[in-house]
Amino acid sequence: GAGVSQSPSNKVTEKGKDVELRCDPISGHTALYWYRQSLGQGLEFLIYFQGNSAPDKSGLPSDRFSAERTGGSVSTLTIQRTQQEDSAVYLCASSSQGGHYGYTFGSGTRLTVV
Amino acid sequence: GNSVTQMEGPVTLSEEAFLTINCTYTATGYPSLFWYVQYPGEGLQLLLKATKADDKGSNKGFEATYRKETTSFHLEKGSVQVSDSAVYFCALNLGGATNKLIFGTGTLLAVQP
Numbered sequence: 001g002a003g004v005s006q007s008p009s010n011k012v013t014e015k016g017k018d019v020e021l022r023c024d025p026i027s028g029h030t031a032l033y034w035y036r037q038s039l040g041q042g043l044e045f046l047i048y049f050q051g052n053s054a055p056d057k058s059g060l061p062s063d064r065f066s067a068e069r070t071g072g073s074v075s076t077l078t079i080q081r082t083q084q085e086d087s088a089v090y091l092c093a094s095s096s097q098g099g100h101y102g103y104t105f106g107s108g109t110r111l112t113v114v
Numbered sequence: 115g116n117s118v119t120q121m122e123g124p125v126t127l128s129e130e131a132f133l134t135i136n137c138t139y140t141a142t143g144y145p146s147l148f149w150y151v152q153y154p155g156e157g158l159q160l161l162l163k164a165t166k167a168d169d170k171g172s173n174k175g176f177e178a179t180y181r182k183e184t185t186s187f188h189l190e191k192g193s194v195q196v197s198d199s200a201v202y203f204c205a206l207n208l209g210g211a212t213n214k215l216i217f218g219t220g221t222l223l224a225v226q227p
Contacts, residue, residue, distance in 0.1 A: 043217040107157040
C-alpha cells in the first residue's frame with residue numbers, strides 16, 4: 001500500500017479483556033516495528049521484526065503483550081487481560097533500508113482501557 | 115546506555131521568530147540522527163535526517179547539523195509559521211541487529227500569529 005495502515009484507529013475496551021491491534025506495512029518493507037506512545041512517557045519501543053529473523057522482543061513490558069508477523073507482512077499486536085496502564089497510542093512503523101534511513105509510521109491505534 | 119535528551123517544552127513563539135530545539139545524544143557507536151514531527155491528530159513523520167558527522171539534514175526550512183564533538187543535533191528554523199505548531203522528536207538509530215529508533219521525549223512547539 002501507499003503507507004502504513006493500522007486498525008482500528010480507536011479502541012475502547014474493558015479492563016481484563018484481550019485486544020488485537022493490526023498493522024499493514026508498506027509493501028516490500030522487510031522491517032516492522034511497534035512503539036507505544038503514552039502521555040508523558042514519550043515513545044517506547046516494543047518489538048521489531050526483520051525478515052525471517054527472530055523478532056527483538058526486548059521492549060515488551062510484560063508477558064501479557066505479544067506480537068506476530070505473518071508471511072513477512074501484516075503484524076498483530078495482542079494485549080491480554082488489559083489494564084488501565086495499557087491505555088496509550090500504539091504506533092507501527094516499517095522500513096526497507098534499515099533504521100539508518102528512517103521509518104514510515106502509521107497513524108496509530110488509540111487504546112483506552114476503562 | 116544509548117539515549118536522547120531534548121529540551122522540554124512547550125516552546126511558544128510568535129510567527130516569523132527563530133526556532134531552536136536542542137537535542138543531545140549518548141551513544142556507544144556512530145548513530146544516524148533524526149527529527150520527526152507529529153502534527154495535531156496525526157502520526158509521526160520524518161522531518162530530516164543525518165547519517166554521519168558534519169552532515170546537515172534539511173527539509174521545509176528546518177535544518178539540523180550532526181555535531182559529533184558536542185554529540186548534538188539541534189533543530190533550527192529561521193522563521194516559523196503557525197502551521198509549524200507540532201511536537202518534535204529527536205531520535206537516534208545505531209543500526210546493527212536491532213535497528214531500533216531511540217526517541218527523546220518530544221518538544222511541543224506552539225506558534226502564535
